[in-house]
Amino acid sequence: GAGVSQTPSNKVTEKGKYVELRCDPISGHTALYWYRQSLGQGPEFLIYFQGTGAADDSGLPNDRFFAVRPEGSVSTLKIQRTERGDSAVYLCASSPWGVSTIYGYTFGSGTRLTVV
Amino acid sequence: EDKVVQSPLSLVVHEGDTVTLNCSYEVTNFRSLLWYKQEKKAPTFLFMLTSSGIEKKSGRLSSILDKKELFSILNITATQTGDSAVYLCAVINAGGTSYGKLTFGQGTILTVHP
Numbered sequence: 669g670a671g672v673s674q675t676p677s678n679k680v681t682e683k684g685k686y687v688e689l690r691c692d693p694i695s696g697h698t699a700l701y702w703y704r705q706s707l708g709q710g711p712e713f714l715i716y717f718q719g720t721g722a723a724d725d726s727g728l729p730n731d732r733f734f735a736v737r738p739e740g741s742v743s744t745l746k747i748q749r750t751e752r753g754d755s756a757v758y759l760c761a762s763s764p765w766g767v768s769t770i771y772g773y774t775f776g777s778g779t780r781l782t783v784v
Numbered sequence: 785e786d787k788v789v790q791s792p793l794s795l796v797v798h799e800g801d802t803v804t805l806n807c808s809y810e811v812t813n814f815r816s817l818l819w820y821k822q823e824k825k826a827p828t829f830l831f832m833l834t835s836s837g838i839e840k841k842s843g844r845l846s847s848i849l850d851k852k853e854l855f856s857i858l859n860i861t862a863t864q865t866g867d868s869a870v871y872l873c874a875v876i877n878a879g880g881t882s883y884g885k886l887t888f889g890q891g892t893i894l895t896v897h898p
Contacts, residue, residue, distance in 0.1 A: 699884060763884070
């Protein structure tokens, strides 16, 4: 696609429910990153995929968070037993491999998750 | 642990003013520093800086990196209301499995009044 697409753009869920957030990267981009941005803060790293494998998942806050990228393209971030503290904007970024010196990473528009 | 600190946290100016945004960092295996502009949700790329002392320019925006003192500045001249946004600084870690990971600062909120 022309850009990084994230769906849904907004998600409101009840505490304790399960949610899935989807990221569709730019076609051909092998590197994919998930970040989480709380209000008034900069984005925080969650997980990095190179192809199908998670090369670095050190940013996932706990075992309620999991992400997959089974075919090396679309990625899904899954959050179990959601808590109010999970409310944030979840951003996805992709790049051809590593970092482009021309445009860095391309970010999607994010999913705003609100847990009530 | 990698760390990025931006200052000021917020800034209010009038159209036509010049502003300087600061970013200092501590990072193992430094590769590059990036500046992003965030108006709604998606950060949009402004600059990537890898070498010290080489200024990058795009219109009214310019940026420079000092790898000895571990900081970067972003300058915006002749500010316009459309420059109102959050400006994010991030560094890239080039080491091992963390390759390519961005560590962001908390951002500077710039408000430009007519």
